[in-house]
Amino acid sequence: MKRKLRLLFVFLSVAALFSSLLLGCSTDKNDSLKKVRVAEVTRSIFYAPQYVAIEKGFFKEEGLDVQLTTTWGGDKTMTALLSNGADVALVGSETSIYVYAQGTKDPVINFAQLTQTDGTFLVARKKPEFFSWDQLNGSTFLGQRKGGMPQMAGEFGLKKHGIDPQNDLTMIQNIDFANIANAFASGTGDYVQLFEPTASLFEQQGIGYIVASFGTESGKIPYTTFMSKESYLKENRETMQKFTRAIYKAQLWVENHTAAETAKVIAPYFEDTTIELIETVVDRYKSQHSFALNPILDEEEWNNLQNIMKEAGELPKEVKHEELVNTKLAENAVK
Template sequence: MVNMIPVVALSETSKKQVLQPFHLTATGYNLNYLPEYIALRHGFFQEQGLDVTVNIPTPWDGVLDALADGTADMALGGIWVPSMYRDRVQHYTVFAQIANRCPLAVLKRGSSEGFKLTDMAKSTVLMKSGGGASVGLFFKMLLRENSIDERAVDYVQDLDGVMLGDLFQGGMGDYFITDNLSALAMVARNPKVSIAMEMVTQGDIPWSVYYRETKTITPEILDAQKRFCIGLEKGIEWVLQHDAESFREELAELFPKVPVNVAVSVTNDFRRNKMWTSTSVSRQGYTRWQQGLSDAGLLKEPFDYEAMVDDAPAVEAQVEVVK
């Protein structure tokens, strides 16, 4: 099953321009991808001569199949996947980043006043895992970074997020970890639960990146990647310059199943807390995440930045945008 991302119709002027197809396969549809959706809707990719189209395969790991068979020009998802595959199955090169922070939140029943991360030791934590392993990977890394034994927590994480959310509200477990948007929507509906922590405040990490099979990269692909990054940089800049209240109608169209006030609140929270910075992968965040992946056993040891990331398309794009 494949879901297509809707985009606005091209103007008559845009239709006359010959655009280069540049297809993206993504692991999900999330608010932390917002600058990409804005770039699509506002024509920032079209300005660079790219006809960017997007699909979301089900299951999500179909993105790797799309890269392998050449039906996709790039994949969007967690950097833990190309890291885990390197030197084992396939080499992928990351060329851009969109989400610079973790978009998760910790929910608890009752008031969150006075909450401390150490409170979660010897508790039962429900974590959604339908989109991959990143939820558990990040949370357990956060525990280790705060000198909390991850083995002191019981985990329920092999179920759908909606199912776990219903079970949590029904009394299962002590905490529930889900995406920030879903967390705030649950709190808006249920006064008996509260947000104990928004992980967007917990430091830089390359949460969502764009990548491609290394062996398929050509000078023509690098040029298209640079132009894609220019469009994405403009999308990031646009979101950072506009209070979410000023484009609430767009947010309502993009996320129709979420109360618009919730979408506005989360967007402004992400704007304030550096969810979006630039298309370049932060070296500090990269090093932190590689260590977390290594400590979790996904990697034998962390990979050097240059082994996984080619920052040239993003850097060149940033130069073009500021001209």
């Protein structure tokens, strides 16, 4: 009996030692990864390549431990970045212009583009036999927040088709982003500007019908980009090079795989959305080339962004491409 107890003690001691060694190796391995805190403006299928980079291990391959937080709003996202609550922000490029216009000594620099079109769709309450933009004349339109990129791209699309947003229809802009869909579902408005997957979900449920894409109408713009403070980029250049390289790997992966394959990978980020709906949304964004094929934010896209802001009366000052955009990291990643 005593011999069995001694053997059991030896076995447990060896097992404990082995486990502690494994734990030590695991901890050392995790500690060897460079932490990068990312604040995303919202949780969206629109950002599929970012989630692919995490789930497929592209960041870890580069020695990075990306800690993702959803900050729910452009103002909150930029506040997190400026107050050092985040190292990288994923948000619309217009926010970097707003910060720059306020005279900051440490400007926010766009270094990797994730999406290259607007991500919203025009949803009509009634399904038309055919759609033409002039059908919006005299209607009530539920728009997005004034000064935000969705609203500016939406107004740009309306004006492109000869519609004055302030005079040719009733524009509602005083509803919080989180409540716009609910307001439309409860009967407010003839048309609404919605992101996915809500637009497709409404179509499935017969609440509304997608009749046009604002992404197609507004053309290529740096709609959502990764950005950091200039000081952080200088002090962590190699880390940000690795980060950008991982994003590019994910962009290529999404481009070269089916919507169904992408949907399967990113599904854990959208537990309340069916895999079929995720696939539908990914396919729609891929078909209109919303996902950037590489992280390079070129000058033409930057100027298009400022033109849209200027048209909406929201451009505080014109800013040269080289002032707020660093393309070197993205260009190196593509090489």
